[in-house]
Amino acid sequence: MRRRVRENVRRLTEDGGGGRLMEDEAARFYFEKHLFVTTVSLQSPPERETERFRGLILLPPMDSVNDGKLSAEGFCVAARAFADKWKRHNQLLPPWSWIPLINRTLIVPNKEEGYLSLEKIILSSLEEEADSSEKEVSTDDTILKITEEECLDVTAEDLESIDHTILVQNVEKEAHYYDFNVVYSASYRVPVLYFRGYCSGGQPLSLDVIKEDLPSGSVGLLLESKWTFITQEEHPYLNRPWFKLHPCGTEEWIKLLSAAGCQIPVELYLVSWFSVVGQVVGLRIPHEMLN
Amino acid sequence: MDEKESPQTILQFAPLNSSVDEGFWHSFSSLKLDKLGIDDSPISITGFYAPCSHPQVSNHLTLLSESLPSDDSIHGNRNKCPVPGILYNTNTVESFNKLDKQSLLKAEANKIWEDIQSGKALEDCALLSRFLVISFADLKKWSFRYWFAFPALVLDPPASLIELKPASEYFSTEEAESVSAACNDWRDSSATTDVPFFLVSISSDSKATIRHLKDFESRQGDDQKLLFGFYDPCHLPSNPGWPLRNYLALIRSRWNLESVCFFCYRESRGFADLNLSLVGQASLTLSSDGSAETVPNSVGWELNKGKRVPRSISLANSMDPTRLAVSACDLNLKLMRWRALPSLDLNVLSSVKCLLLGAGTLGCQVARTLMGWGIRNITFVDYGRVAMSNPVRQSLYTFEDCAGRGEFKAVAAVKSLNQIFPAVESSGVVMAIPMPGHPISSQEEESVLGDCNRLRDLVESHDAVFLLTDTRESRWLPSLLCANANKVAINAALGFDSYMVMRHGAGPTSLSDDMNKKDGQRLGCYFCNDVVAPQDSMTDRTLDQQCTVTRPGLAPIAGALAVELLVGVLQHPLGIYAKGDNSSSSNDDGSPLGILPHQIRGSISQFSQMTLLGQASNSCTACSETVVSEYRERGNSFILEVINHPTYLEDLTGLTELKKAANSFNLDWEDDDDIDDDDVAVDL
Numbered sequence: 009m010r011r012r013v014r015e016n017v018r019r020l021t022e023d024g025g026g027g028r029l030m031e032d033e034a035a036r037f038y039f040e041k042h043l044f045v046t047t048v049s050l051q052s053p054p055e056r057e058t059e060r061f062r063g064l065i066l067l068p069p070m071d072s073v074n075d076g077k078l079s080a081e082g083f084c085v086a087a088r089a090f091a092d093k094w095k096r097h098n099q100l101l102p103p104w105s106w107i108p109l110i111n112r113t114l115i116v117p118n119k120e121e122g123y124l125s126l127e128k129i130i131l132s133s134l135e136e137e138a139d140s141s142e143k144e145v146s147t148d149d150t151i152l153k154i155t156e157e158e159c160l161d162v163t164a165e166d167l168e169s170i171d172h173t174i175l176v177q178n179v180e181k182e183a184h185y186y187d188f189n190v191v192y193s194a195s196y197r198v199p200v201l202y203f204r205g206y207c208s209g210g211q212p213l214s215l216d217v218i219k220e221d222l223p224s225g226s227v228g229l230l231l232e233s234k235w236t237f238i239t240q241e242e243h244p245y246l247n248r249p250w251f252k253l254h255p256c257g258t259e260e261w262i263k264l265l266s267a268a269g270c271q272i273p274v275e276l277y278l279v280s281w282f283s284v285v286g287q288v289v290g291l292r293i294p295h296e297m298l299n
Numbered sequence: 300m301d302e303k304e305s306p307q308t309i310l311q312f313a314p315l316n317s318s319v320d321e322g323f324w325h326s327f328s329s330l331k332l333d334k335l336g337i338d339d340s341p342i343s344i345t346g347f348y349a350p351c352s353h354p355q356v357s358n359h360l361t362l363l364s365e366s367l368p369s370d371d372s373i374h375g376n377r378n379k380c381p382v383p384g385i386l387y388n389t390n391t392v393e394s395f396n397k398l399d400k401q402s403l404l405k406a407e408a409n410k411i412w413e414d415i416q417s418g419k420a421l422e423d424c425a426l427l428s429r430f431l432v433i434s435f436a437d438l439k440k441w442s443f444r445y446w447f448a449f450p451a452l453v454l455d456p457p458a459s460l461i462e463l464k465p466a467s468e469y470f471s472t473e474e475a476e477s478v479s480a481a482c483n484d485w486r487d488s489s490a491t492t493d494v495p496f497f498l499v500s501i502s503s504d505s506k507a508t509i510r511h512l513k514d515f516e517s518r519q520g521d522d523q524k525l526l527f528g529f530y531d532p533c534h535l536p537s538n539p540g541w542p543l544r545n546y547l548a549l550i551r552s553r554w555n556l557e558s559v560c561f562f563c564y565r566e567s568r569g570f571a572d573l574n575l576s577l578v579g580q581a582s583l584t585l586s587s588d589g590s591a592e593t594v595p596n597s598v599g600w601e602l603n604k605g606k607r608v609p610r611s612i613s614l615a616n617s618m619d620p621t622r623l624a625v626s627a628c629d630l631n632l633k634l635m636r637w638r639a640l641p642s643l644d645l646n647v648l649s650s651v652k653c654l655l656l657g658a659g660t661l662g663c664q665v666a667r668t669l670m671g672w673g674i675r676n677i678t679f680v681d682y683g684r685v686a687m688s689n690p691v692r693q694s695l696y697t698f699e700d701c702a703g704r705g706e707f708k709a710v711a712a713v714k715s716l717n718q719i720f721p722a723v724e725s726s727g728v729v730m731a732i733p734m735p736g737h738p739i740s741s742q743e744e745e746s747v748l749g750d751c752n753r754l755r756d757l758v759e760s761h762d763a764v765f766l767l768t769d770t771r772e773s774r775w776l777p778s779l780l781c782a783n784a785n786k787v788a789i790n791a792a793l794g795f796d797s798y799m800v801m802r803h804g805a806g807p808t809s810l811s812d813d814m815n816k817k818d819g820q821r822l823g824c825y826f827c828n829d830v831v832a833p834q835d836s837m838t839d840r841t842l843d844q845q846c847t848v849t850r851p852g853l854a855p856i857a858g859a860l861a862v863e864l865l866v867g868v869l870q871h872p873l874g875i876y877a878k879g880d881n882s883s884s885s886n887d888d889g890s891p892l893g894i895l896p897h898q899i900r901g902s903i904s905q906f907s908q909m910t911l912l913g914q915a916s917n918s919c920t921a922c923s924e925t926v927v928s929e930y931r932e933r934g935n936s937f938i939l940e941v942i943n944h945p946t947y948l949e950d951l952t953g954l955t956e957l958k959k960a961a962n963s964f965n966l967d968w969e970d971d972d973d974i975d976d977d978d979v980a981v982d983l
Contacts, residue, residue, distance in 0.1 A: 102352070102568055127378075130356060171598045173457045175311040175538050177605075183356050208359060210319040211612050239630050248325055249617045249626075256634065 076263035077197035082274045084120050086199075087190065090278035091124060097296045101129065104190075109245060123245060124190040130183050131205075131221050131290050182207050184221055188289070190278065191244055198258040199278060201285050202243055202250045215240070215251065223290045230288065235261050253285055310460040310581050313533040315348075315360055315541035317432075317447040317601055317610075322364035324436075324443055324614055330367055331388070331436055339394075342386045343368055346430055347379035348495070350530040351565040354575060357540070358532035360430060360449070375493030377486055377569070380530060382495075384430040395435035395444060395609075400600060407431045408450040408597030415549045421513040424496035427545040433609075441618040446609040447601040451544035455595065456584050458547055458559075463579035465536065466562065473505035475573050481507040482528075482564060482571040495530040496546060499562055515554065524560065526578065531563035539563045539579060548595065551583045558582050621721040628720065632673045642891040645673060647869050652676040654757055656732060656777050657767035658708040659683070660849075661791050663695040664858025665765050666716060672866055676724045677716060678761065680754070681708040682731040692851055728757065734772040738943045747942070748935045755780055763787040763865055766825065767858075775921055776938070778824050779930060782806040782922035787868055787875050790825045791861040793849040798857040801825065801898035802864050804915050805875045807924035821915040822879050822897050824922040828913055850903055860899055867895040879912040920948040 078086065091104040108122040189202040205213035205221065215238065219227045230237050235257035243250040258281070265280055266272050272280055283293050335342075344367060348360045360382065365373060375381045387403065389395040411429050414420040420427050434445035467475055478499060485491045491509075498510045501524040509528070527550060533540030543561055550556055558580065565575040603610045616622055629645075636643040651674055655662045658681035666677055684705035690696040693708075695715040700706045706714075709727030716725045732754060733747050758764055758780040766774045766788060774790065781788035781803060788803035804822025870892055871877040879897030894910075901908035917923050929951065930937050940947050949955045 099568070130353065171453060172309055173311055173453070173544075174598065175313045175535075177313065204321075206321065208316065208318055208356075209610060209612065210321060210323075210361075212321055212614070212617060214616065237633070239633065240626050241630065246322065248321060249623060254634070 076259035076261075076266065078192070078199065078274070078277050079197070080121070080192055080194065082277065083192040083199060084122070086274055086276070086278040087122075087124050089275040090190075090282065093279060093297045094293070097294045101291070102126065107189075107245075123192065126188045127185075129186045129188065129291075131186050184213060184217075186221075186289070188291070189243070189250070190282075193255050196255040196258065198255050198262065199281055200252055200255045200258075201282075201289070202252045203289060204250045218251070221290070223287070226288050226290070236285070236288070253288060308460045310458040310579075311538055312451070312544050313357065313535050313538045313540050314601065315449045315532060316357065317346075317362070318359035319362045319445065319612065320364065321614060321617060323362040323366055324612070325618065326364040326367050327388075328436065328438055328441075328618065332438060335388075337390055339388060339390050342388065344384045344386045344432070345373050346382045346384045347375070348382060348428070348530070348532050349378045349380060351532050351534045351540070351575065352567060352569075354534060354567075357534045360428075360447070360532070362432075376489075377492040380425065380493040380495045382425050382428045382430060384432060387431070387433045389433070389435050392435050392437075392444065395433065398433050400433070400446075400448070403431060403433065404448050404450050404597055404599060405594075407448070408452060408599075409594055411450060411545055412452060412548075412594045415545075415552055418513075418553075420549055421511075421515075421553070424494060424512050427496065427549060428542050440613070441615040442611060442613040444609050444611045448599045449541055449601065450597045450599045451541065452548040452595040452597055454544075454547060454551065454583065458581045458583050461558075461580035461582055463537070463539070463577055465574050466576040466578045467573040469578035470501075470573065471505060474501055474507065477501070477505055477507040479571040479573060481509045482566075485509045486566070486569075486571070495542065497528045499526040499528045500524065501526075512549075526560045526562040528562040528564050531565050531577070533563070534565070534575070536575075536577070539577060547581065547583060551585065555585055556583065557585060624720060625722045628673060628722075640891050644870060648673045648866065649675055651763060651869060652678070652761040653865075654678050654680065654761035654764045655767060656680045656765060656773075657769065658693075658695070658712045658727070659689075659767070659769060660692050660854035661767035661793065661858050661861070662708075662765070663693045663712065664855050665767060665791070665861055666712065667694060667719075668859050668862035669865075670716070670720055670723060672862065675722065678725065678757065679709045679712045679727045680730055680732070680757065681712070681727070682729055683708050685711050692854065694855075728753070730754070732768065732773045733776055733938065733942055734770070735775050735941045735948065736772055736945045739939075744939065748939070751776065751935055751938050758786055759784050761786065763789065763869075765861060765865075766790040767861075771825075774825055775941075778803065778826060778921035779926060782824065783808075783927050783930060785875065787865065788824070789861045789865050789868075791857045792825075793853050793857055795848060796850045796853065796904045797900065797902040798853050798860075799898065799900045800857050800860040800864060802868060803922065804897075807915070807922060807927050820878075821922075823913040823915045824919060826921040827916040827919040829920070853903060856901070856903075863892075864896075864899070867892050871895055879910075881910045881912060918952045918954050920952050920954065923952055925952055 087106060091106060094101075095103040104124045104126045106122050107125050108120070184205055184207065186203055186205045191200050191202055192198075193200045205218045207213065213221075236253045236255075238251055239254050240249050240251050242248065261284070262272070262277075262281065279293070279297055282291075283298060286293055344362065346360045346362055346366060349358055351358045361379075363379075365371075366384075373381050385407065387398065389398065407429055411420070411427060414426045414429075429450065431448040431450065432445055434443060436443050466478070470478055478501070481499070485494075485497065491497075491511075494511065496512055498512060498515060499507055500510065501507045503523045527546060529542050529546055531540040531542070539561065540563065543563070546561070547559060550559055559582075561579050561581060563577040563579070564571065565577075566572050567575065600607065601610075632643075632645050632648075636645060653669055653674060653676060655665055655677060658666075658679040662679060662681065666679070669677055684707055685693075685696045685700040686705055687701050689708075690698055690700065695712045696708070697715075700711040707727070707729045709729045713725045713727040716723045730750055730753060733751055739747050754776060758777065764777055764781050764786055766777055768774060771792075778788060778790075780786075783806060785806040785808070789800070790803065791800045792798065802822070803824040807821065868874060868877060877895050880894035881896060882894070896910035897913060898911040899908060900911060915922060917925075920926060926948070946955065
């Protein structure tokens with residue numbers, strides 16, 4: 009299996025069109041590594057098992073993914089299956105929730121539409137952020153400066169300084185929160201990971217700060233790799249700028265997975281997909297999810 | 300937690316903290332701009348909170364975009380228990396500072412007190428956590444100043460803490476199991492999941508039941524233990540969170556209890572976590588007269604990093620349309636780099652400064668295409684005004700620019716670029732380019748020489764110069780200046796249905812460079828192939844010859860090619876020294892964009908296009924070493940002589956001699972006399 013993956017990678021690397029995508033050495037290495045993990049665990053489940061699974065979610069049998077793309081209906085199925093597996097196997101993180109959307113397309117009134125959301129995740133361990141709160145203070149010149157007098161006139165008049173029932177806390181280390189959304193891209197026909205980071209008070213984190221929170225390898229890898237990069241774009245449903253991992257290459261590398269000898273059942277599409285993209289943002293999925 | 304167990308310790312509460320989602324400010328900004336205007340009356344809002352779900356981090360009271368009033372009713376869920384609040388938004392920072400914070404807090408505390416007295420708080424217990432926000436939204440800078448208050452009724456004397464320990468230690472194993480199960484049911488039921496205050500009663504056989512507060516009277520008697528449970532946002536093992544304060548006030552006022560057993564409900568991954576949850580015993584001092592009339596004092600303004608100051612947040616990065624436009628445009632280019640052109644150097648493009656001589660059909664097209672490539676620094680030179688006939692062909696202008704005498708093109712073009720892309724750095728210079736063969740009087744001398752100096756400075760302060768004027772002779776001085784300063788010059792010219800786009804070679808003085816020694820040849824400039832010096836081409840011409848009458852599709856084609864040619868030069872490792880490729884050239888010397896020709900000529904009547912190569916001529920009237928040295932030695936007096944004496948350049952460069960000798964210089968372009976600027980050469 010491993011050899012086959014390598015050969016596929018090599019083939020893709022050498023041929024003209026797709027080769028360009030993978031020509032980068034670091035990306036190739038990264039890919040081989042992950043493909044191995046993913047494909048080994050993604051061996052098609054025994055037939056009966058698959059059917060049972062399909063029966064459970066009451067859907068007609070779905071085709072496997074060969075071309076790396078996913079239909080909108082397939083996305084809903086895959087999203088449910090992914091969230092379900094995540095809940096069962098991921099003990100450390102809260103579950104993903106499916107955010108349904110009021111249908112906006114008049115053509116197919118009953119078509120389901122929505123996205124997956126995982127909110128308020130604290131990525132980096134709090135102990136590590138010794139002095140990040142210092143940096144936060146000096147954020148932006150455009151913030152209204154608060155003058156001394158304004159602080160004083162409040163203290164003078166209020167009772168709170170003499171209320172001993174208020175616990176005086178040390179200024180807490182600022183935690184960084186992350187929200188993740190998995191949104192279906194109709195134009196690329198693949199899932200897209202959107203994310204954003206913010207401080208406890210709500211101030212959004214800049215990409216530079218976010219990069220410090222990402223796993224140490226991610227940033228360099230993203231810089232060099234040809235399979236994705238972080239960009240900022242308007243969230244298709246929330247209409248505010250979020251960061252996202254660009255979906256240009258998704259189709260190609262999902263294709264690579266299926267070319268490696270294992271057809272990906274639609275239900276497992278998001279699991280395989282997330283096993284790669286999740287690592288970029290520090291969300292590893294447990295091994296059991298891939299079985 | 301242990302040291303708190305000694306009796307007579309004052310019960311201390313961990314303050315609640317606020318968190319305002321970016322989405323709230325986005326929605327609030329539109330509400331303010333589209334609907335409220337200067338109306339600053341208080342707005343009812345909804346905050347959300349949930350039990351603590353992380354051993355190291357407390358939960359916050361959060362404002363989301365749905366916190367603002369809307370037609371849809373608010374749906375709480377397990378992670379979003381709705382809490383009523385009120386927002387006082389002021390129109391100025393001064394009025395924000397002048398708000399009487401104590402009175403505002405007191406007013407909200409009174410509402411809480413009234414709800415306790417009336418029993419409303421038993422029906423809808425979220426009323427106990429009522430909150431208040433004051434804010435000032437600076438919508439020009441996308442920054443917001445705000446201050447939360449979580450009004451708490453102060454017990455006097457304060458409650459004392461008898462004991463406080465993790466719920467898992469307080470309960471027996473059976474009780475713990477039953478309490479967990481009951482809590483999980485409560486949290487899983489959509490009817491109760493967002494009800495943050497509740498009663499936990501445990502019967503003698505260790506069975507726990509959870510009830511609403513309003514059922515307090517009905518349950519009494521049959522239970523062994525009664526705990527006052529609430530969703531605790533606080534994570535500390537040593538203190539209960541803020542919501543307990545008004546809860547105790549309610550318990551004391553409604554039910555007159557002296558000893559209260561409270562249960563701080565916290566969870567992990569959506570399930571009750573009794574290690575994190577606390578159970579505590581507090582003793583309350585009952586008021587002697589049971590005075591419902593006197594409202595207790597209240598506290599609750601949120602601290603900002605331990606200080607009594609408002610908070611502020613800047614959202615310029617996600618709300619400033621200019622910044623958003625910049626990042627969106629960058630993204631497009633990055634995509635191109637990532638997808639098709641990995642070695643594309645975007646920094647070179649964003650930093651290059653382009654000088655556009657002429658802001659007509661070609662100038663407009665060139666500027667637009669430059670912006671498409673992420674080029675941000677564009678200067679226009681033009682002396683004309685926008686005429687009524689211009690906007691339909693000159694893509695930067697509109698009808699409004701023609702009003703009155705018409706706006707100067709150099710000015711209107713800059714305005715237009717800023718409208719298209721506000722982050723562009725563009726400027727316009729209204730100036731005529733001095734031309735050979737257009738003699739000037741001595742009175743004009745000073746101003747013309749001033750223009751020469753300005754043009755020289757402009758060429759020197761830019762990296763690339765586009766020659767886009769409508770006459771041949773106006774290109775002479777810029778060609779000379781570019782050769783002199785060794786700047787990239789891109790030249791585009793239109794005939795009626797044919798066009799020519801070329802890049803000039805390096806200047807003659809750069810010949811000492813190793814780069815050129817290797818080839819020994821420079822690429823030619825616009826004038827290299829000519830055997831006549833530029834002269835007046837405008838006098839004695841019919842109107843259709845004077846005005847550049849061309850097929851409308853030409854300018855966009857030629858303008859786009861001119862920019863692509865510049866980008867090719869900028870991306871080429873040899874830059875201005877890159878040799879001229881033709882269509883059959885293999886692309887080995889590494890420009891990521893493919894071949895880099897010297898000249899492109901095309902004809903719409905044939906729908907054909909070809910690339911050409913011409914080396915620099917030693918007798919060139921603009922870029923030859925003779926001319927450039929003469930200019931360097933004599934400066935403006937040389938230019939004056941050129942302007943005033945039509946034959947001077949030809950004499951200087953030896954063209955006069957040459958013309959007598961032969962006409963072998965003619966290229967194979969006899970058919971192409973539509974290229975207006977070549978007319979003179981061809982007519983020979």
